[in-house]
Amino acid sequence: MLAIVYVERIYRDEPFLLKVPEGLAAKIQPGCHALVSLARHKASAYTGYVWSLEESGDSETEGEVLDLLNGGVPVLTPVMLKLALWISDYYAALPIDCLSTAIPAPLRSVVDDVVELAGFQLESPDSRLKSTDLRRSILKELATAKRLTVRQLRKRLGRRELYSALGELERAGLVTVRKSFMETKPRTVAAWRLASAIPEEPEKLLARTSKKRVAYELLASAPQRLFRAGEGGISRAMFNGLVALGLAEKCEVPAPTRESLRFEEPHKEIASLGKHQQIALDALGEALRRKSFQTLLLHGVTGSGKTLVYIELLRKVLTEGKTAIVLVPEISLTPQTAARFRHYFGDDIQIMHSAMSDREKYDAWQRLRQGKARIALGARSTIFAPLENVGAIIVDEEHDAAYKQDRTPRYHARDTAVMRAKFENALCVLGSATPSFESYRNALEGKYALLELPERVDNARMPSIKLVWMPGSQRVTPSISGALYDSIRDRLRRDEQVILLQNRRGFAGSILCFDCGHTPQCRFCNIPLVYHTSDQSLRCHYCGHIEPFRQRCPACKSENLFYKSSGTERIEEELNKLFPGERILRMDIDTTSTKDAHASLLTAFREKSARILLGTQMVAKGLDFPEVTLVGVLMADIGLNLPDFRASERIYSLLMQVAGRAGRSSMPGEVLLQLYNRDNELFQHVIRADYRKFFEAEMTTRLELGYPPFTRLVKFECSSPSESVAEKGALALREHLRPMVPEEFGAILGPAPAGINRIKGRYRYQLILKLSGIKLPSAMLRQVQHDTLSAFRGENLVITVDVDPQHLL
Numbered sequence: 001m002l003a004i005v006y007v008e009r010i011y012r013d014e015p016f017l018l019k020v021p022e023g024l025a026a027k028i029q030p031g032c033h034a035l036v037s038l039a040r041h042k043a044s045a046y047t048g049y050v051w052s053l054e055e056s057g058d059s060e061t062e063g064e065v066l067d068l069l070n071g072g073v074p075v076l077t078p079v080m081l082k083l084a085l086w087i088s089d090y091y092a093a094l095p096i097d098c099l100s101t102a103i104p105a106p107l108r109s110v111v112d113d114v115v116e117l118a119g120f121q122l123e124s125p126d127s128r129l130k131s132t133d134l135r136r137s138i139l140k141e142l143a144t145a146k147r148l149t150v151r152q153l154r155k156r157l158g159r160r161e162l163y164s165a166l167g168e169l170e171r172a173g174l175v176t177v178r179k180s181f182m183e184t185k186p187r188t189v190a191a192w193r194l195a196s197a198i199p200e201e202p203e204k205l206l207a208r209t210s211k212k213r214v215a216y217e218l219l220a221s222a223p224q225r226l227f228r229a230g231e232g233g234i235s236r237a238m239f240n241g242l243v244a245l246g247l248a249e250k251c252e253v254p255a256p257t258r259e260s261l262r263f264e265e266p267h268k269e270i271a272s273l274g275k276h277q278q279i280a281l282d283a284l285g286e287a288l289r290r291k292s293f294q295t296l297l298l299h300g301v302t303g304s305g306k307t308l309v310y311i312e313l314l315r316k317v318l319t320e321g322k323t324a325i326v327l328v329p330e331i332s333l334t335p336q337t338a339a340r341f342r343h344y345f346g347d348d349i350q351i352m353h354s355a356m357s358d359r360e361k362y363d364a365w366q367r368l369r370q371g372k373a374r375i376a377l378g379a380r381s382t383i384f385a386p387l388e389n390v391g392a393i394i395v396d397e398e399h400d401a402a403y404k405q406d407r408t409p410r411y412h413a414r415d416t417a418v419m420r421a422k423f424e425n426a427l428c429v430l431g432s433a434t435p436s437f438e439s440y441r442n443a444l445e446g447k448y449a450l451l452e453l454p455e456r457v458d459n460a461r462m463p464s465i466k467l468v469w470m471p472g473s474q475r476v477t478p479s480i481s482g483a484l485y486d487s488i489r490d491r492l493r494r495d496e497q498v499i500l501l502q503n504r505r506g507f508a509g510s511i512l513c514f515d516c517g518h519t520p521q522c523r524f525c526n527i528p529l530v531y532h533t534s535d536q537s538l539r540c541h542y543c544g545h546i547e548p549f550r551q552r553c554p555a556c557k558s559e560n561l562f563y564k565s566s567g568t569e570r571i572e573e574e575l576n577k578l579f580p581g582e583r584i585l586r587m588d589i590d591t592t593s594t595k596d597a598h599a600s601l602l603t604a605f606r607e608k609s610a611r612i613l614l615g616t617q618m619v620a621k622g623l624d625f626p627e628v629t630l631v632g633v634l635m636a637d638i639g640l641n642l643p644d645f646r647a648s649e650r651i652y653s654l655l656m657q658v659a660g661r662a663g664r665s666s667m668p669g670e671v672l673l674q675l676y677n678r679d680n681e682l683f684q685h686v687i688r689a690d691y692r693k694f695f696e697a698e699m700t701t702r703l704e705l706g707y708p709p710f711t712r713l714v715k716f717e718c719s720s721p722s723e724s725v726a727e728k729g730a731l732a733l734r735e736h737l738r739p740m741v742p743e744e745f746g747a748i749l750g751p752a753p754a755g756i757n758r759i760k761g762r763y764r765y766q767l768i769l770k771l772s773g774i775k776l777p778s779a780m781l782r783q784v785q786h787d788t789l790s791a792f793r794g795e796n797l798v799i800t801v802d803v804d805p806q807h808l809l
């Protein structure tokens with residue numbers, strides 16, 4: 001028998017044709033993780049993934065399969081194999097990179113696994129499995145050494161069929177094979193609760209004002225509950241002091257996993273679905289019953305109750321005996337959503353968190369693989385959850401750019417979700433208040449079914465949105481207008497809550513005039529120019545056009561220019577002056593870098609220990625706080641400075657998302673957008689909050705300028721420590737590309753320096769290939785890459801290819 005295997009660490013497109021030894025022939029299957037030896041690389045063993053199997057023929061083999069890992073159980077289902085190869089083909093990445101991306105790292109490395117003799121043996125080994133030399137030797141080694149790593153066993157017994165033998169022994173209950181993980185975290189932590197038998201008159205033991213009394217009162221307030229050090233501000237020493245007095249007892253509890261240190265929210269019972277929710281759910285139920293692949297776009301305004309529709313759909317999916325995947329842009333930003341899912345599905349849902357340890361990732365994977373959890377919820381890579389019999393894949397906030405992976409393979413999880421649903425014969429549900437143009441266009445053209453939730457649930461109304469034109473407004477501080485100040489003050493008087501967004505998205509080095517609001521643009525591309533300090537120039541990062549810059553606004557000659565985003569910290573100071581004594585929660589990269597900082601900030605806001613939440617983009621997504629009645633955005637138009645044709649789409653969606661945080665209950669919401677470019681048509685669309693109109697207007701521009709979704713883009717990036725090599729590489733690449741792109745089907749733009757033109761000591765130049773109506777086969781794209789590189793051997797040139805880039809910077 002022969003196996004076709006993609007091998008790790010070998011960078012070639014084609015799989016290897018390998019011999020399968022007799023002993024493995026009965027067990028090997030497509031999707032198995034295999035240990036292999038290659039004829040041309042005798043010295044070391046490699047691992048790889050079995051793609052398919054063939055009868056032996058005359059074809060020449062390139063090595064052989066030595067063994068099967070993971071107990072011979074395939075790590076990739078047939079659908080996953082297909083999906084990985086689709087990613088490879090569509091995103092022009094090596095198949096092996098795509099296959100290994102689909103499997104979590106802790107599963108891929110096996111040499112450190114620990115093998116031990118099983119503790120109890122009820123039957124003698126011989127009655128259960130055939131004894132072979134290798135199996136006997138393994139048992140003998142373990143009898144003396146007690147525990148060995150696979151690496152140690154390999155040294156003693158050789159690697160041939162070792163894993164298979166271990167797998168057999170493990171299945172017969174004779175040995176255990178465990179993953180060993182470098183854990184820095186303790187497995188258990190101490191916790192305290194009120195002692196079960198308390199001495200009489202406990203107060204007498206405690207001085208009236210002592211900290212210990214505070215700690216005691218905390219424990220007494222919830223006698224059954226376990227408290228951890230730090231809770232209620234009580235230290236470990238203080239709790240131990242109570243133990244010494246006989247007032248408390250100490251226990252060991254399992255260390256909280258990343259995911260269980262989570263945001264808790266009181267559950268809200270919902271009597272019935274709203275009218276539109278019910279219509280959408282009925283359509284989804286109908287689609288599910290058809291048992292065939294379909295993509296549906298759920299376009300629901302903010303606060304329309306999309307989450308509940310997902311939950312009801314998932315219930316139906318589980319009832320049908322199927323499994324499901326739910327993707328969210330980032331878990332830590334949406335703890336409320338995660339908490340809701342967990343409430344409904346408990347252990348049936350496996351939440352994948354980016355901060356999980358290796359062990360947690362491994363355990364999560366096994367739970368899903370073994371069907372112990374039937375729903376996987378997580379960010380981008382959760383699209384590879386090892387579930388079988390998938391009934392539905394839900395992509396929440398499908399427009400979010402976080403779904404695109406920014407390293408090889410540069411897949412888009414939303415598009416990958418659609419493909420996986422197709423291979424699984426499942427439903428794919430894309431949800432958003434502001435769908436991506438790609439998805440909305442597909443819906444209008446009938447490729448996707450369109451489901452709409454045009455109203456908020458529970459009689460809540462959409463907030464009213466007003467613009468505050470900064471150049472013509474009186475200001476109370478440099479960043480806060482009188483209008484915004486008055487509104488904040490009103491809310492605080494009524495004891496309502498406020499969310500403030502310091503928008504800095506996309507302020508990537510372009511310039512804004514404080515006086516007239518002008519931003520210099522490329523006259524060829526209609527996108528803002530980027531300021532380069534090194535040579536005092538403005539450059540177009542799309543076409544490469546350069547013009548000199550003299551520190552004055554080209555429109556009004558003012559020198560009062562804004563170059564860099566002003567931070568949230570400064571706004572916080574301004575707010576402190578305006579509202580002395582008011583606690584302000586600041587949420588940005590600096591305040592959320594520590595563990596669980598997100599969850600605790602949001603908890604504080606929910607408990608109303610603060611009424612103002614100020615932050616960057618992080619405050620715009622998914623938050624659901626009924627008492628927020630005002631949303632203020634500082635510099636609402638800054639995103640327009642992004643040298644990217646998607647700038648308007650992104651800023652529209654950011655503003656609609658953040659505006660959507662206001663007025664989600666019976667209290668009406670108000671939104672104030674402070675801006676400079678009031679004339680930009682975008683803001684008229686924002687005020688009207690009519691997505692469809694905005695889409696139509698923006699699509700006209702896209703069509704005129706030939707941008708996606710009317711064309712498809714491929715971005716090439718050439719980087720090198722030498723600027724001239726990077727640039728020459730890009731030029732050479734362009735020459736290789738030119739013959740492949742007939743003029744009527746596309747254009748090559750650039751080379752131009754990338755937005756951040758030097759990262760980690762490497763200069764970056766980029767080329768953008770714009771294709772209309774054709775697709776270049778990925779083999780061709782890789783060939784071009786390869787041919788260019790071969791002329792730059794030894795010059796440290798790296799070329800990356802990004803199909804459907806989300807950012808042109």
Ligand SMILES: Nc1ncnc2c1ncn2[C@@H]1O[C@H](COP(=O)(O)OP(=O)(O)OP(=O)(O)O)[C@@H](O)[C@H]1O
Binds near residue numbers: 300
């Ligand atoms: N039928 C209903 N009756 C009452 N309340 C509901 C109903 N459906 C959902 N809700 C509540 O309405 C609120 C908004 O729902 P949800 O967060 O799902 O909205 P959404 O559409 O995801 O909005 P966004 O896009 O802004 O995140 C939640 O607090 C939810 O519990």
Ligand SMILES: [Zn+2]
Binds near residue numbers: 522525542544545
């Ligand atoms: Zn240009």
